[in-house]
Amino acid sequence: MFRLALTRLVSTTRISVQSSKVLINYSRCFLRNHSSELNDIKQQPTKIPLASIHQGEASKRMGIQFRCKVCDHTLQKTFTRQSYEHGVVIIRCDSCSNLHLIADNLGWFKDITQNGKFKNIAQMLQAKGETIHRITAVPTDDQSTLEEKTATDKMSTAVCTRLNEIHIEFVLNDHDTFLFDCDGVLWCAPVVLPGAIELLNLLTQLGKRVLFVTNNSLKTQRGFSQWLNEIGYPAKPEQVISTAWITAKYLKSINYKGHCYCIGMESMVEELAREGFHISDGIGPDPVSPETDWIETNTIKFDDQINCVISAFDIHVNYLKIIKAATYLSRPNVLFIATNDDVTTPQNDVAILPGEGTILASIVAASGRSPTILGKPRAPMFDSIRLAFPDVKPNRTIMIGDRLETDILFGNRQGLTTLLVFSGATSEKKLDTVKQSAEKTASDRDLLPKYCIKDVQHLLELIITQTKPSS
Amino acid sequence: MFRLALTRLVSTTRISVQSSKVLINYSRCFLRNHSSELNDIKQQPTKIPLASIHQGEASKRMGIQFRCKVCDHTLQKTFTRQSYEHGVVIIRCDSCSNLHLIADNLGWFKDITQNGKFKNIAQMLQAKGETIHRITAVPTDDQSTLEEKTATDKMSTAVCTRLNEIHIEFVLNDHDTFLFDCDGVLWCAPVVLPGAIELLNLLTQLGKRVLFVTNNSLKTQRGFSQWLNEIGYPAKPEQVISTAWITAKYLKSINYKGHCYCIGMESMVEELAREGFHISDGIGPDPVSPETDWIETNTIKFDDQINCVISAFDIHVNYLKIIKAATYLSRPNVLFIATNDDVTTPQNDVAILPGEGTILASIVAASGRSPTILGKPRAPMFDSIRLAFPDVKPNRTIMIGDRLETDILFGNRQGLTTLLVFSGATSEKKLDTVKQSAEKTASDRDLLPKYCIKDVQHLLELIITQTKPSS
Numbered sequence: 001m002f003r004l005a006l007t008r009l010v011s012t013t014r015i016s017v018q019s020s021k022v023l024i025n026y027s028r029c030f031l032r033n034h035s036s037e038l039n040d041i042k043q044q045p046t047k048i049p050l051a052s053i054h055q056g057e058a059s060k061r062m063g064i065q066f067r068c069k070v071c072d073h074t075l076q077k078t079f080t081r082q083s084y085e086h087g088v089v090i091i092r093c094d095s096c097s098n099l100h101l102i103a104d105n106l107g108w109f110k111d112i113t114q115n116g117k118f119k120n121i122a123q124m125l126q127a128k129g130e131t132i133h134r135i136t137a138v139p140t141d142d143q144s145t146l147e148e149k150t151a152t153d154k155m156s157t158a159v160c161t162r163l164n165e166i167h168i169e170f171v172l173n174d175h176d177t178f179l180f181d182c183d184g185v186l187w188c189a190p191v192v193l194p195g196a197i198e199l200l201n202l203l204t205q206l207g208k209r210v211l212f213v214t215n216n217s218l219k220t221q222r223g224f225s226q227w228l229n230e231i232g233y234p235a236k237p238e239q240v241i242s243t244a245w246i247t248a249k250y251l252k253s254i255n256y257k258g259h260c261y262c263i264g265m266e267s268m269v270e271e272l273a274r275e276g277f278h279i280s281d282g283i284g285p286d287p288v289s290p291e292t293d294w295i296e297t298n299t300i301k302f303d304d305q306i307n308c309v310i311s312a313f314d315i316h317v318n319y320l321k322i323i324k325a326a327t328y329l330s331r332p333n334v335l336f337i338a339t340n341d342d343v344t345t346p347q348n349d350v351a352i353l354p355g356e357g358t359i360l361a362s363i364v365a366a367s368g369r370s371p372t373i374l375g376k377p378r379a380p381m382f383d384s385i386r387l388a389f390p391d392v393k394p395n396r397t398i399m400i401g402d403r404l405e406t407d408i409l410f411g412n413r414q415g416l417t418t419l420l421v422f423s424g425a426t427s428e429k430k431l432d433t434v435k436q437s438a439e440k441t442a443s444d445r446d447l448l449p450k451y452c453i454k455d456v457q458h459l460l461e462l463i464i465t466q467t468k469p470s471s
Numbered sequence: 472m473f474r475l476a477l478t479r480l481v482s483t484t485r486i487s488v489q490s491s492k493v494l495i496n497y498s499r500c501f502l503r504n505h506s507s508e509l510n511d512i513k514q515q516p517t518k519i520p521l522a523s524i525h526q527g528e529a530s531k532r533m534g535i536q537f538r539c540k541v542c543d544h545t546l547q548k549t550f551t552r553q554s555y556e557h558g559v560v561i562i563r564c565d566s567c568s569n570l571h572l573i574a575d576n577l578g579w580f581k582d583i584t585q586n587g588k589f590k591n592i593a594q595m596l597q598a599k600g601e602t603i604h605r606i607t608a609v610p611t612d613d614q615s616t617l618e619e620k621t622a623t624d625k626m627s628t629a630v631c632t633r634l635n636e637i638h639i640e641f642v643l644n645d646h647d648t649f650l651f652d653c654d655g656v657l658w659c660a661p662v663v664l665p666g667a668i669e670l671l672n673l674l675t676q677l678g679k680r681v682l683f684v685t686n687n688s689l690k691t692q693r694g695f696s697q698w699l700n701e702i703g704y705p706a707k708p709e710q711v712i713s714t715a716w717i718t719a720k721y722l723k724s725i726n727y728k729g730h731c732y733c734i735g736m737e738s739m740v741e742e743l744a745r746e747g748f749h750i751s752d753g754i755g756p757d758p759v760s761p762e763t764d765w766i767e768t769n770t771i772k773f774d775d776q777i778n779c780v781i782s783a784f785d786i787h788v789n790y791l792k793i794i795k796a797a798t799y800l801s802r803p804n805v806l807f808i809a810t811n812d813d814v815t816t817p818q819n820d821v822a823i824l825p826g827e828g829t830i831l832a833s834i835v836a837a838s839g840r841s842p843t844i845l846g847k848p849r850a851p852m853f854d855s856i857r858l859a860f861p862d863v864k865p866n867r868t869i870m871i872g873d874r875l876e877t878d879i880l881f882g883n884r885q886g887l888t889t890l891l892v893f894s895g896a897t898s899e900k901k902l903d904t905v906k907q908s909a910e911k912t913a914s915d916r917d918l919l920p921k922y923c924i925k926d927v928q929h930l931l932e933l934i935i936t937q938t939k940p941s942s
Contacts (some may be wrong), residue, residue, distance in 0.1 A: 011480060023724075258902055290756035293689075293736060295786055297822040315759055315766055318789040319825070326823035343836045351768040352797035354790070354837035361832040364813045366825035 062100065069395070071096035082376020086119060128170045130452070156211045159198035160431060163451040164420065168462040171451070175417060177209045177389075177397040179241075181376075183216070183346045186458065193423055197232040201319030202463060209392070211385065213399070215340040215375040215406060217243040217312040218355065238388065243339035243375040244268050246309060246384040248275040250337065252373055253387070258374060259305040261328050263321050263359060264312030264339075280306060281324065285316045295320065300329065308335040311363050311371060313345075313356040326366035337365070340375030343404060346424070370386075376401075378412035402426055404434055404447040412446045421447035421456060513539060533574065535562070538920040542567035555591060555901040573895020597937070599641045631902060634890065634922040639933040642922070646888060648680045648860075648868040650712075652847075654687070654817045655873035656927065664894055666928030668703040671935060680857065681710060684870070686811040686877060688714040688827065690784040691738045709859065714810035714846040715739050717855040719746040721808065721845055724858070730776040732799050734792050734830060735783030735810075743910045751777060752795065766791065773798065782834050782842060784816075784827040797837035807838070811846030813877060817895070847872075850882035871930075873897055875905055875918040883917045891920035891925060 023241050062084055065076045073095035079102070089102035103120035104113050108332075118124045136383065184195040185191055193357040203210050212224065212235070221237035228235035244267045252275045259280040260263025262268050269279050280303045288295065300323065309328050314321070328334050343357035360371065386392055394415040401407020410419035422428055431452065438444040453459050474767035536547045544566035554560050558674055574591040575584050589595045632638065654660055657667040683695065683706070683786050691709035692720070699706035713737045722731075723746045730751040733739050740750050751774045759766065771794065782797050785792070797807050815827035831842065845851040857863055865886040872878020873895025882889035893899055902923065909915040924930050 082646055082742075133687075152732045184485060225482075261689065285761035287758065287761065290758065290787070295824070297819055297824065300822055302822075314788045315764065316761070319786045323822050323827050326825055326829075327821075330823050340505075343839070350798075351773075351794050352765070352837060354793050354797055354833065355766065357834045358793060358836040359526065359790075361836040365501055365832040366823060367813070384835040449710050 015436065026199055026355055034077065037435060039324075040467075043328075047052065051161045059171070066100070068093040068096060068098055068100070070098045075100075076458075081283060089120075127166050159450065160420070160435060160448055160452050161450065163453040163459070163462065165462060165465060167451060171398060171417070171419075172463065173205070175208070175396050175398045177211065177387075177392050179202055179211050179213045179397060179399045179411075179416070181399075181401035181403070181407045181424075182214045185400060185421050188424065189346065192231055193456055195415050195455070195460040199216045199456050199460040199463070200233045203465075204233075209389070211241055211242045211389075213376065213381065213385070214340055215243050215356075217247070217339040218265055218267050218377075219244065221245050222270070224269070227445040241381070241385055241388075242267075243312070243381075244271040246374050246381060247339055248272045248335060249384045249387065250276055250372075250380055251275065251308070256308060256335070258307035259303055260307045260308045260310055260326060261303070261313060262310040262324060263317055263363070264310060265314055268310065268312050279310075282310075282321060286318065286320050286324075288318060288320050298324070300327075301325065303353045307333065308337065309363070311336075311338040311356065311360045313339070314359060317359050317362075319416075322366055325363045328365035329363070329369045336371040338362075338371040339375045340378075341373050342375075361394050377413055379414070381410065381412045400456075404449075405430070408449045409446050411449075418449040418451070418461075420452040421454070421459075422452065423455040475559070486942050499816040515521050519781070520938045535619065535915070537571070539564040539567060539569060539571070546571075560591075561846070563584050563694055571821075582802045598637050601905065625818055626658070630921065631891070631906060631923050632921065634924040634930070634933065636933060636936060638922060639937045642869060642888070642890075643677070643937060646867050647681070648682065648863050649674055649857075649886045650682050650868060650870045650882075650887070651683045652870075652872035652874070652895075653683055653685045656871060656892050660817065660821075660893070663702055664927055666926070666931040670931040670934070671704045673931065673938075675704075677934075677938065680860070681685070682712055682860075684711055684712045684847065684852065684856070686813055686827075688810040688846075688850040689736055689738050690715065691741050693741070712852070712856055712859075713738075713742075714852075715740045715742040715784070717845050717852060718808060718810055719748060720745045720855045720858065721843075721851055722746065722748055722779070727779060727806070729778035730774055731779045731781055732774070732777045733781040733783060734785045734788055734793060734834070735781060735784055735794060739781065739783050753785075753792060754783075757791050757795075759789060759791050766794065771795065771798075772776075776805065779808065782807075782809040782827065782831045783811070785830060788830050788833075792831050796834045800834070800838035800840045805835075807840045807842040811877075812844050813846075831924070837917040847877040848884055852881065853885045875920075879920045880917050882920075890921070890930075891923070891924065892930075894926040 008408060029454075052160065053393045058382075061078050062081055062192055063076070063078045067074050067076065068216060069471065071093060072095055073089065075093060076253060077091050078197055079089050079091075084103045086105050087104055088104050089103055089110055091100045093100065101109055101112055101121070106117075107113070107116040113119070113124070114127075118127060129131075163171070171285075175332050180186060180200075185193075186200075187193055200210055212228075214224075219240065219242040221240040221242065225235040225237045228229050244264075247268065249272045251272070256277070259278050260282075261274065262272075262279045262282040264279075269283055272279055281301075298415070300320070302324070310324050329336055329368070337362045339356055341360050342355035343358035343361075345353040345355045349354065360373075363369065372380070384392075396415040397408055397414075398419055399411030400419045400421065401411070402421050408418045408420055420431065431448075434444060434447050438448055453462075474664070477779070480487070481900050502558065518919075519613070532549050533552055534549045537546065538545050542564060544564055546562065546564060548562050550560050550562075557576050559579055561576050562571045562573055564571065570813045572583055574590070576588075576780035577592050577798045578584070578587040581587055584595070584600075589691060617648065620696065622896055634642070651657060651671075656664075657671075658664055671681055685695075690713040692711040692713065695713065696706040696708045697720055699711075715735075719742045720766075724744070727748070730749050731743065731753075733743075733750045733753040735750075735754060736754045736756060740754055743750055752772075761915070773795070780796050782796065800807055809825055811829045812831050813826035814832075816824040817823065835841065840857055843851070845855075853865075868880030868885075869888040870878055870885075871890045872882070873892050875897055879889045879891055883889075891897060891902065893902075905918050906913060909919055924933075
């Protein structure tokens with residue numbers, strides 16, 4: 001079977017024409033982290049001289065540049081418009097000899113072209129929800145390139161396509177690992193959302209790896225998987241990727257020695273203890289006497305073995321805990337780790353429940369220190385997943401979440417496919433607002449998902465339709 | 472008596488020379504807020520065409536531009552180098568007819584020139600701690616101006632001059648109002664610093680207005696003045712400008728109606744009550760049960776009459792208080808006020824004591840709202856002083872403090888003279904570091920004081936020497 005792999009199609013024109021139309025087309029699945037991608041470009045410039053194709057042939061030839069999905073080699077090839085529009089175009093990778101199907105107007109490869117439904121790579125990518133950009137380039141006598149345009153267009157590959165029955169085939173075929181955010185996606189605590197358990201079970205039956213990726217540090221692997229079992233999904237503890245767990249993994253990965261001061265709850269104690277780390281203070285209530293109007297600092301006990309301050313979610317956080325955290329952080333070489341920096345937790349109609357990020361804001365202000373943040377959208381979350389499951393590949397992983405600033409940003413930064421559900425923190429209206437601002441602000445583009453869908457019930461139905469045996 | 476008033480002296484040269492030396496000199500006391508000053512320039516361009524002076528006379532003439540201290544009119548005049556260097560130069564204001572002494576080489580005005588010690592305005596300003604800039608301007612055929620150079624040089628008028636017996640005369644003559652920060656200046660709580668009480672009493676005897684300007688919201692006018700009386704200075708309550716007091720004044724000035732939610736201490740209740748405002752919740756302990764590991768939001772009581780959230784210093788701040796503040800702030804049209812945003816309080820060797828700014832950081836993160844901040848270095852602090860004492864003039868007011876980011880920045884922004892003492896938060900080494908960074912970063916220049924001195928004891932000694940009758 002041929003692997004489809006294309007980043008852009010370039011249609012060149014005679015250089016005597018002042019401006020030429022250039023068709024650019026992307027496969028999002030090639031795109032890793034935008035910034036690293038741009039670095040790659042910098043290191044290995046991939047210039048397509050618009051005016052360098054033999055002039056007499058210019059109107060009859062087309063150009064393509066793409067990265068081979070098998071060996072990661074970048075290819076630049078040209079071919080005739082005649083064969084692209086009426087025949088078959090296959091390109092062999094210079095590096096690994098893999099064959100890539102670019103066009104098939106003759107119906108030779110029906111397993112790839114959905115029984116001849118798609119004639120070329122542009123149509124196939126369009127069906128997967130990619131946008132086709134027609135751009136204008138001005139041919140010149142010197143080596144004009146598409147580099148800048150490439151950088152800009154990469155940003156716009158996340159197009160918030162509404163997931164439908166055509167895309168779902170690609171989603172299932174192209175992904176082995178399904179990462180689920182939990183609250184707002186699978187449930188709105190304590191209510192499990194319709195279709196959630198059925199979806200998890202179906203994906204597992206289909207041989208997909210299902211992982212629960214949550215910034216909630218109140219959850220331990222053990223307790224959380226137990227609860228999933230109770231509600232009908234036979235989860236194993238290792239399927240739970242919580243910030244309590246990755247904190248322990250992170251400390252282990254840096255070979256940390258010493259005690260920890262942790263503003264957090266009991267879950268942190270349990271996960272850190274499993275990796276041999278000791279939290280000597282900070283968990284649970286540490287009350288300030290209601291009678292006092294000043295804190296006598298010489299009555300506070302400090303542990304000299306503490307070389308690490310961890311900021312996690314804690315409903316017992318108070319002024320005394322911030323004093324202790326800031327004081328430990330004023331010592332030389334004391335590590336500063338935060339589970340995440342979400343400023344809100346899933347909301348209800350009665351009150352705003354501040355998230356771990358609001359506690360972290362206090363400690364940062366008091367200490368003047370910057371923490372290493374582990375949870376979504378930061379990289380350590382995905383590093384931990386890859387450490388636990390070395391065969392996880394970013395381009396075959398999909399992140400399903402309800403928050404643009406954590407789930408979707410995390411997925412985009414790590415080069416995953418992203419799917420937003422509207423059952424949680426993000427309404428369709430909010431997504432529209434971010435889409436509009438992303439047109440002006442490049443950094444907002446990373447907040448946009450590749451796909452979106454109403455909820456997991458709709459996702460379940462699409463998968464059922466796709467996977468049921470055809471009559 | 473003539474009033475001295477000068478902003479710059481310009482020495483022009485023949486235009487046939489490619490570059491000419493231009494002497495620029497400032498009197499800091501003319502400078503208000505930098506930004507408003509720059510706006511003034513924009514509205515009323517004060518261009519000195521370097522090449523417009525009669526060419527044959529260029530080498531023999533000098534130019535001056537200054538703002539009349541009496542009527543605020545801007546004057547531009549030229550005079551001969553001969554009279555500036557060997558005779559007497561007096562300029563009459565075009566607007567108010569006031570006379571300004573520019574040079575006196577003949578000893579006619581000994582009361583102004585310290586018995587003939589100073590020959591001209593440049594020497595007099597230098598003695599006051601101003602720097603003399605020799606700049607290079609390139610004369611051209613068109614109307615070249617000094618505007619840009621002026622803007623840059625205004626930034627560098629704060630020069631951290633070490634206060635000595637020459638400057639002290641100007642400090643005493645030019646200032647009616649002395650604003651004192653307290654902790655780190657007059658005392659390092661609970662120890663009153665040597666010379667502090669004597670200094671306050673001496674200034675009062677000399678007819679100066681002494682005000683205590685503190686971001687500490689734990690202090691009420693009544694309690695604080697009482698304490699000052701106990702340690703030997705007969706303060707009246709109205710001399711105390713604390714953030715608790717200005718919060719009440721601010722609410723009154725905007726004609727606020729409704730209850731307040733205030734994260735703060737009892738001092739806030741007392742000051743707000745004096746102006747008729749009611750804090751219905753937030754003061755004192757509001758404990759989270761030590762038994763619980765979650766907060767049931769439907770058990771929290773909210774007051775529908777609260778239309779204002781105030782963030783002040785509070786040792787009883789906890790997660791529940793942040794929930795309440797953030798929830799009130801999610802309501803439409805609820806005001807958000809903060810007493811100040813200092814992230815630390817005066818420190819001791821045992822522990823870091825986080826300041827009100829660390830509590831504020833939490834509320835801002837949880838609510839996504841930006842507060843109106845009242846304390847130093849913000850303008851409302853000075854607005855309140857002027858409301859209480861309408862005759863206070865910025866150019867006759869000196870701010871004495873120990874913190875660059877609050878006291879000195881506040882003074883510079885409000886157009887006050889600034890004096891830093893090294894007895895508190897700022898060491899000489901830290902000042903040097905900020906001076907270095909100010910050379911690169913324009914915004915840091917506002918952190919630099921005009922004068923500095925070791926402590927109030929040294930200030931007291933200088934004033935005693937200056938004011939004792941000469942034998």
